[in-house]
Structure formats: C-alpha cells, structure tokens
Amino acid sequence: MKNVVIIGNGIAGVTAARHIRKKSDHKITIISGETDYFFSRTALMYIFMGHMKFEHTQPYENWFWKKNRIDLVKAFVTKVDTVSKTVSLDNNTNLNYDDLIIATGSKPNKFGWPGQDLKGVSGMYSKQDLDAITESSKDCHRAVIVGGGLIGIEMAEMLASKNIPVTFLVRETSFWNGVLPEGESDMVNRHIREHHIDLKLQTGLSEIISDENGRAKAIVTDKGETIACNLVGLTAGVSPNIDFLKDSTIELGRGVMVNRKLETSVPNVYAIGDCAQQHEGIGERRPIEAVWYTGKMMGETVARTICGEPSDYTPGHWFNSAKFLDIEYQTYGWVWAQPKENEGRFYWEHKDGKKCVHFNYDKNTRKFIGLNTFGIRLRHNMFDKWLKEERSVEHVLEHLKDANFDPEFYDQHETEILEKFNQENNTNLVSKKKSWKRILQNAINL
C-alpha cells in the first residue's frame, strides 16, 4: 500500500484519486486550498448568474470522499521536498508521500499592467475570484473585461445578465480569431453586440486607475481612451499555477515538464491537468492543454501508472465545446483560423446568422480534417469514428444526418448544407437517411 498525495482537487486530481481508489487500496490524500470539496470550475458563471448555487457545481455528494477513503486536506502547499519526500503546507504542517501528483491547475495571466492588483480588479478562475467579482459587482456602474477568450466572454455575459454595462476589450481584429476562422468569429462579434455588450476590437489595456480607496475607478486603453469603471476583469488567458515549485528540483518550463507517462523529472512525482507541460505537443495539440476533458484523461492515465500499469497519455482526436452567450459551439478534429496550404474549406451559414458549420479537409486526398459547428449540435461519436477511419469530406457530408444531435423537432439543415457544397464543388452528393445501425456500430465497437 502506497501513500499517494495529490495537490489540487480539480478535475485532474480528483479523477486520478477516484481511479486510484478503484484500482487499489493505496492511501489517498488530496490537498487543496481553494474549497473543501471538488466543484466544477466551468460552472462559475452560472453561480454568479443565479442558475445554480455553489453546491450544485459539486459533482459528488459530500459523503462520497469518506466513503471512498479519500482524505481531504484544506491547505495550500508552499514547498515540495523531493529528497525527503515531503510537502509543506501553509498551516505549518508537513505531509509525507510515496507518490506525488501535482494537479494545481492554472492562474489568470496578469501582464504587469499598472493597477492590476487594485480592488475591483480580478481574474475569473477560482471560487475566491468569483466571490470578489460578486462583491464588486454590487455597486458596479460599468465593468471592463480585458481579453477576448472563452473566460472573457463568459465574464461579459454574466455581468451583463445583471444589467451591468460591460465594455469588452479584445486585442485582436475580431473575437478569438486566433482560433476561430473569420465566419465564426464574425458571428460571435455580432452576437456579442446583440447583447448590448460594448465590444472594442483591436483594443488593449494600458493601465488601471485607482480611486482614493484603492479601488479601480477607470481604465486607460492602449488607444488612450479612458473608460470609467469600477470592476475590471482580467481574462487574457491562463498559465500553469506552479510558483510554489520554483525552489524544488522538479524541472519546470511554463508548466511542470512531463513525459508521455506524465512523469516529471523526479521519480514518483507526476503532473496532470492544466499545470502539466508535454515536452512536445501530442499530434497537433499544444504542449499545455488547459481544458476540462484532458485533465480527466490525464487523471485516469496517471492512476493506471501509479497502480502498476504504466500507461501513456493518448488523448485521441481533438474535440472541444463552448458557448458564446446563446450560441453553442462544438468542434471535432482541427479547423485552424487560417487554412494550411493543403487544406480546403467549406463554410455554410444559416440565414438567421446564428448557425454555421465549417469543414476542413485535405484538398488533395479529400480527407476530412475537422469541423466547427455553431448553433447545431453534432454527435461526438460519429466524428470520432469518421476521423479514426480517415473518411473523406464527401462521406461526412453525405452521412451528416447520422451525426445530428439537436433535440427532436428542430429544423434540420443537412440537405441545405449539402446543396451548397454541391454548388461550390460541382458535385452531386445526396444526403443519406439517418441510420441507427451506423450510429451504434460506432458507439459499441470502438
């Protein structure tokens, strides 16, 4: 029986703990300073908006941990000594470990802006951040959000839901266009404005100005404009939360450096989730993957390794999803903002301007590479299968009805989409009827 200590009770650490418990009798301790119990960070905005209470974001009931013999310690780790195999906590106690898993997630980026630590200025990552935002929103006459990514737009939405006027500073020429191609990005721009959020493109932050009480009272943009506001959201990306490891012997890059088995440079120390950095990105993936499901997968993988089945982290085909105000977004495979040389694209947008699909394929081999979908839900299993089988874009388009995942009675657009493709490509593809046989083949056999 080993003594496994996990730092961080986010999705990565908790998944690791649960799977170690499933597979073994090891002693498991999770140390985390943020909250008593695991909660879903992705739902922070819904707590603020009143869709849920904090307790609803906890995926497991409180008795779960004791029942599964997972010890919880609420503290921050200040130091890791890999020689004596101890971690020091901010409550002045030490814990020994046989195996250590670092799963400390991310922290919001702050780029040294003047005034970035004033009252009323906050990132949105932790429960504490949310509490601070909630507090400053109470007398907020205008909020400014800095940084147009997924967390930025969530923060804009939640503040706007309380009828707080929001200015949204986005450095790029169009929202999230480092990731989204033009059509999609533009759709989101329009939708943000439809929600009366004051979207300022190509605009960055230069400084935040304090009032006499040390609270933000205005910001100055890099264009010299001053905007009076008493709440500032800093959402210009996140980076691994590993400052407490600076003095340890563990090799660090931007994150904790790990190999494919998620082992760090020091034996018996592993890193998973947002804070882990691969020496080289896997496939087209980035070396640091700050998304929910990869944290889950890494947690499961490391559990296997620790329980005696050393395993590689093999994340499979890329997918992700998000929601931009009222428009849902899913992606399967890769659709870069700018097509690569060998890539062909096919874009269809619905006339109401709130739905679109964007196909990426290899111009020469016709191989399907990836898809973005906005406002239409699509079946993950089907796309995973098509990507695995290296199907052609034509095959995917013809069988698109198999992948439709919208609720029953929704308008379906497969035929319309196919017609546009046929027109643009001089083809004669015909939409195939939905087939349960094909759908299930996939779900069961893969």
Add this chain to the structure above:
Amino acid sequence: MNTQMKTIKNIGYILTFLGFLFFAGSIFTGSYKVTPEAYTNWINSKGIKSEYFIENTQKAIVDKEMSAWALSHEIIDQAKASNEFQKKQTEIDWNKIIHIKWNKTSKEYIFPLVKAAATGWFVDNTALWFFLTFGLAIIGGLMVFIPDYKLLGPAGIKNNGIFQHSATNRGIVGFVAAFFFVSFYVLLYFFPNYIVNPILAVDGISKSLSGNPASQWFLYGFMYCSVMTVFAVRMFIKYRHNKYQLIRTGVVLFFQIAFAFLLPEILVAFNQPWFDFKNAWPLNYSFFFDWNINGLISSGNLGIFMFVWGILLTVIIVPVMVYFYGKRWYCSWVCGCGGLAETLGDPYRQLSDKSLFSWKVERWLIHTVLAFATIMTLLTLYIYFAEIPSWKELFWGISVYDVQTLYGFLIGSIFSGVIGTGFYPILGNRVWCRFGCPLAAYMGLVQRFKSRFRITTNGGQCISCGNCSTYCEQGIDVRSYAQKGQNIVRSSCVGCGVCSAVCPRGVLKLENGPNTDASRTEVSDVTLGNDIDLLEMLKKND
C-alpha cells in the same frame, strides 16, 4: 423600450395580485340564506332522520342571513347536539345519528346547502365577479410574462437569478405561495363550503357548458386550465428557441383543455357520463370502482366504449407507447398532473432533491403506492364479481369501502394534491409524479426494462457543470451519467427535455432508438476518465 416593458410587467403583477386578493378575500364575505324549500330538499337528499336536528336546525338557519362560516358551524353544532340527544334516549336509534367526520361532513353534507343558500352580490353579478377574479388574474398574468419576450434578450436559456430570488429559492415568497397552494387544496378537497364565492365566479361558464351550476370540481378544472394557459404562454416565450419545448407545451395544454375539461363537460350536457379519455388506471384509481363500472355500463354504447377504452388504455396503449417513446408521451405530453407541473411548476423544477438518498426514498414510495393501488383494485374487482356490497367487512374489520376511502384520502387527495401541488415552491414540481403516481411507477418499469427511449450522452463533451441535474424536476442526477459518457435510462425520467435544453455543451439528446442494453446504457469509449457507477454505488449501499 425595456422600461415600458417593465411597466407593463409591474402593472401585470398588480392586476394578478388584485385578482387573487378578490378571490381569496371573498371567502370571508358574502351572505347566505337558506330558503325553506332548499332546506327541505337538502334534508331529503341527505336522508337525515333525526327530528331533533331537523327542527332545531330549521329554527336556527332557515330564512336567516348568515356567513358561510356561521352557517357551517351552526350545522355542525346542531348535528352534535342532536347526536347527544339521541344517545341519551333509552333506546338509541342509530339511524338518527349523524356521522361527523372532518374530511367528509363539510364537503358531503354542508357544502350543497351552503351552495344553494348563496345570495346577494356574488350571485347577482357572476360576470363582473368572474372578471374581478379570473379576468384580472389572467390578464395580469399575461402582462407579467409577455414582456419577457423583450426583457429576456435574445432567445436562449435565461435562468438568471433563479437561485437568487425568494420565490424560486425557497425564500419567504416561496413559503407564502406554498401556504396558499396548500390552503386552497385543503379547502377544495375537504371544506368546499368555504369557497362558494370563488365557485360562483365560474357558475355562468359551467351553466353554458353543461347546463349545471358549477361545483368545486368545475372551479378546479377551470382554474387548472387558466393557470396552465397563462404559464404555457410563459413557456412559449422562455423556450421560443426550442421546438421540442414549444410543441410539447402546446400538446399537453391541448390535452388538458380538450380532454380533461371541455369534452367531459360536453358529455354531461348530452346526458353522458363524465369521462376523461386520457386518464389511465391506476392514476385514475376509481376506474374499477363499482359505481364507475355500473355508471359506464348503464350508459349505453358510449358508456361501454368508455369502459373498454379505459381497459385498453392501461393494458395495451400505455405500455406500447412507452416501449416506442418512453413514458414521456404520457407524463409530459398528455397527463394533466404533468401538464400543471410543466407549466405552473416550471419555475420550481430546480428544487427537487438530487441526493442518492432521495432516489432510494423514491423507489420505495412509488412502488408501494403502485402495490396499494393494485391491491385495492383487485379487492374491488373481487367483491364486484362476488357481488359483495362494498361496505361489508372483508377482513380485520375492514371493508373494501374503507380501503378505497383510505386510498382516496391518503393518495388521491393528500399526496397528489396537497403535497404534490401544494408544495411546488418547496419540494419542486414533480413530487407526486416522482414519489407517488402509480401510473408513473408502472410506466417506469416498462421504460427501464423494455423501451426504445433513452437520453443519449454526447461522448466526452460534458464539463460536469451541473445544469442538467439542477434543472431535472425528477431529481435525476443527470450529470453523474453524462460525465462518464453513459446514456441515461431511468424509470423516473418523464422526458421533459429540459436537461437537454439547459446543457451549455450540447451533451444530451432525448431519443428513441434500438432497444438493446448495449445501445441504451453502455459507456462509450470516447471519453476516458470513466466515472463511478451510481447504480453500483446504490447496490452497495443497500
């Protein structure tokens, strides 16, 4: 624009409030005068034998203007005095004893007399009175909800503030609402003699539909339909981007108004039995009671058709439909209880308990009710065919009538009405459907083991946010399945479709597909990081 909308909304609140104020306040006013004819009719129709009671009560109430309260109390006091008098006689004549039971005497004895004795403004001004209650409340309700079309912004899920508002988060407003709901049900079921004025508001409508004056049940039916209509409008606005919700709400409203309300009244107007074609046994627990069977069979061809239809509905139509579409076809598309829960109850859906413990309670309770309903019905059928009168003792001093009465009281009134609906603002909107309805239990068994219905989970897209579980009115922890990539096959799911609607990542889809275990519940491999199995957990806990 938004300020105007808010003004309309606020005026709407005021009108609704006034409507309710008049409605509830009228209970405390009005004068009642029993005429000599009404009195004689009443004595005869109730078969009262005690001369002592007949004479003294006549002196006390006939031709006197009284309030409903005074009149009711007078009758009870007289009955008690009469019983005491009779019991002092050397030879007690038990026929002259008037049985007094709190949950029966008021509705069966006193109510008809009070209803007949109503006089004055409420009787003379039914149209105006209708306007001041239902009229104001309906117009006000629509004015409250319709501005949301603009106020809520672009179409989408707007559950903003639900857990921050006292009405929808078990705050003081919620408790006050629950108090009013419960009081209304208690009066409706047990003391209709105190709500004669509200009943008078719909007298005109009842007469024009069936020719009869309104009963408390007509009032209830009319209220039910109006409340559902107003709240259906709210649903149409809230879910205007979601066709599943739009169609489902429209259909369930149609079934309520056409099949549960209008058609039965029209049947009565044509001297046919009052019959709700969609109300299946065992929800319709009195279907096999002797009075119902006899009533139907003695009403000619249509009555016999109704009887056969009722049996077919339970034995064939219900299970076959559940096989193809899941129990949702009934619970959230057709059923009246479901219809109210999905309209008036929608603002409260998030209050259902999601704990593993409550799931356990649910399975015990609902199957117990199913067993109770089945046993009661078997006993009823036994005495029917053995031609034993229902009041005759069968065993342990209990008659089938007693069993029926107990069921009607505990399950039919207290559970389904007082608790089931009265506690919407505290326990959520499907308490009855989840913990009590025997038809739901029956369909749940079919759905769990033999049905094409499931909620499919979309691979690895779940981010465990919890919206689906929070808004599940049946208290299903949807997330616990979704986050491990498992489809949801649960006997209690009524297929309202709201988990799918609120999911921000497009993870859930209600669908009917091949009925194999593999396709319904097998975990797909697309997500790694497989999760604990709730079902396994539950087994281990037992």
